Amino acid sequence: MFLCIDIGGTNIKSCLTDTEGNCLDRMTVRTPEMYEEILEVIGSVADKIDSFDACAVAVPGTCAPETGEVLFCPNLVCLTGQNLKNDLEKSLEKPVFIENDANLAALGEYYFVEKGNIKNMIFLTIGTGLGGGAVLNGELLTSDISLFEAGHINLTPDGRQCGCGKRGCLETYASIGGIIQTYRSLSNGKEAENVNVIYNAAKAGDKVAALTFEVFGGYLGVGMASLANILVPENIKIGGGISEMSDIFLPHTLKIFSKNIYPAYKNRVSIELSTLKNTAGLSGASALCKTKLSNI
Template identity: 30%
Template sequence: MSKECVLMADEAESVFVGIDVGGTNTGAGMVDAEGRLLATVKKRTETSDGDALVRQLAEMVRELLTIRSAKAAFPSSPETGALRAVGVGIPGFLDARRGVVRHAANLPLRDFPLADRLGALLGAPVILDNDVRMYAYGESAVGAAAGYDDALVVTVGTGLAAAVVHRGRLLTGGDLAGEIGHVKVDGNEYACGCGMSGCLETLVSAGGIVRQAKELMRWKPSVLGEWFPERPKAERLQVERTMTAEDVAKAADLGDAVAAEVFERTGRALGSTLAACAALLGTDVMVIGGGVSRAGERLLSPVRRALSERLHPLHSERLKVTAARWTDEAGVIGSALAAKARGGHTV
């Protein structure tokens, strides 16, 4: 067999793992050389310290490899092969070239060499990049941004950030690019986990939606007050469920005025910031992803209204605003494809 044939066989059998680390949950997935998603696992993110998080990520990769090994018992199964590289998408300020997390507002990581630590446990090359960039890379390859020349991909979840894709390539612009969640908003005084106050993320995020709802409930009646009544500390049950952004969305579906106002304010705040981004970049499509994107038109409609009010009609009329194809998987797929493209080395 020729060397070329051997290389082609090795490539066909190779698998790559992508990990999408969130402030609340972490997903990991295995893809083949063509980018097809073969298996996934999901766990609540370990937030006690950096080393504990690395151990959790290594365990998730091994779990995926175990799934692969089990399927390898069937010779015709395509989910076999060797682990070639691991890609990790993580929120925060990074030194992607060195694989170091400089600061993550919702994780206990400060100047932490995550790529080296995880690579040492796995014995495989690991690349690190911002989670939204990896999500955008996945959406541009196999999602709602595929086929567009200029796309802006935004994720709204525990945090808020954006990434730009130009003709299938990520525009990195430095390690701090895309952190729109930490732009201050006039009239907003909420404290942010980054150390500042007034950040857009304190409004446009899962926590921000709940925060706004609780504040409005002090002055306006809401079904949310019936679902989550205020109790004196002595009367609180040990296992009382706390309000989530999904609860606010359900209340909006019932016509609740407080919930409707929260999504209107949230969408307009996001759209106002994105208008400047669109005007600068000449964006064709804006893809809104992340857990909060499950709210659908409750969030997207006020975003579109804000964009229409702030952009020239020639731009706003051709700009498409849509939900992401993948709620969670795009970050996993994008991280795996980035690991494949870079071969374990940053570029």
């Protein structure tokens, strides 16, 4: 049995899985503000479980999986600089593994959906931000620091200000905030309450809303082509809340992707929607426990 935890900026999701990744017990708790409270939440989830063999935690930022330190967590700053692995191993008295949340989503989708039938895969999760993870030759692409910050590949050096402190990152265009900002600039300052309002307007034939999603889809296509040129995955999976709106942007994304990918790689990379959707991270945590324990 594995205790799988996904720490998000809003909620902490947990799930007890068997060794095949089946979820036996699921829980969602609001993310507290202090680091010690986060440890307490995870501790109390563990207390409710009879027994488990290991725990894996999906972290919403950059971490050092081997040493267990969280290095950069802009959306949940209380985690930055903390050694989450060591602190949880002390309180849970079990092996604990940590990894970036989008990387674990990639691993979950690869392990439980592709089941190892392909070699290389990229996973993008598009919501508040744009996260990414990759599997290369059947293994999660990671190192002494978690890799693959797909949202921060640079599209335009003098472009929009990004939360990371740089300008023109893919995430500033291809995310919920990016869509709302594009709509604002295309409509001369009109504010959309949320992204669903723009989506529904586009579906109802509003030209500015439709153009907003075309701009989003175009940037996404360019970004995906850049990533595909480096790793040449058999497929790129799209997950996260915005993937639910694919009917309105995906055709344009595919067109721009195909136009920008390196000629030798054309028609080798398919683009698909994620199957596991928002449980991919927890599934990846389960897969991480399984692969780590089998290597001990």
